[in-house]
Amino acid sequence: PVLMLNLSELSDPALWSFLLRFVDRNIPALARFTESLEIEPDGLIRALGWKAHYRSRDEWKQWASLSEASEQLYLLYDFPLNVLRLWDRIDDSSRSQWMDLWKARGFKKNLVKEIIQYYHDLSPQQRQQALQDALEFSAKWKARSGSFPAEQIRDQLYRQRYPEISGLQEQVFQLQKALPGHKKLSYIIPDHLEAGHLDIRLRIESEEDLQELFQLVLEANRGGKIQELLKLIQ
Numbered sequence: 001p002v003l004m005l006n007l008s009e010l011s012d013p014a015l016w017s018f019l020l021r022f023v024d025r026n027i028p029a030l031a032r033f034t035e036s037l038e039i040e041p042d043g044l045i046r047a048l049g050w051k052a053h054y055r056s057r058d059e060w061k062q063w064a065s066l067s068e069a070s071e072q073l074y075l076l077y078d079f080p081l082n083v084l085r086l087w088d089r090i091d092d093s094s095r096s097q098w099m100d101l102w103k104a105r106g107f108k109k110n111l112v113k114e115i116i117q118y119y120h121d122l123s124p125q126q127r128q129q130a131l132q133d134a135l136e137f138s139a140k141w142k143a144r145s146g147s148f149p150a151e152q153i154r155d156q157l158y159r160q161r162y163p164e165i166s167g168l169q170e171q172v173f174q175l176q177k178a179l180p181g182h183k184k185l186s187y188i189i190p191d192h193l194e195a196g197h198l199d200i201r202l203r204i205e206s207e208e209d210l211q212e213l214f215q216l217v218l219e220a221n222r223g224g225k226i227q228e229l230l231k232l233i234q
Contacts (some may be wrong), residue, residue: 011040016047028071028084033065069095077109086120094119094131095101101138118157130157175228179220183215 009015023030034041041060042052050056059081066074069092070084079087087095098119100226102112122130134153141148181186184203202213220226 010044013043013046016044027063028066031060035064086116107150111150111154114154118161121161126160130160
């Protein structure tokens, strides 16, 4: 043995702080370890930098009950418990196919998180179609240079999860194209139309810029297009 301890010693936060220097911070595995041996987890919870109270103890039991698939996802992306719980509710076959796609195409953590959240909220039929669409998109991707457009798969799922907002986004896009354009004038609209306001960014480098750009904004306002945009995003 490298180290011999009494079970009672495993309630000491200082001991766990020492052990965590040599042990992977695999939270699901650590939680299973303490639960299987009925070790009081407070010392380990504190050593991980969390507060030990009734809520964290309850969450600790949930960490211990996660599936192997969720543990693998945690080791890859370090997701919080709420995301892993959603992942646990998806069938094994779908999880395996998604995981293969993410690894093969190098999906970023934030995209994987959003995909899980949107995918979980779909009906079984929608899930099947969404996964099929994602796999087909990947298979048909012909580009050999540049990064794989993983965000497009996220966007496909978003449209299935929020069809009403997706329809509004298309209307907003068309109105935005109709606004007076200029390389120093930007209309910034929130991706999911959730902010309820429109940001207009002007880049002023001279007095001429000031006059020209404000004239364009006034023109857009007189045409009623800004008001139409505001109605769609509020």
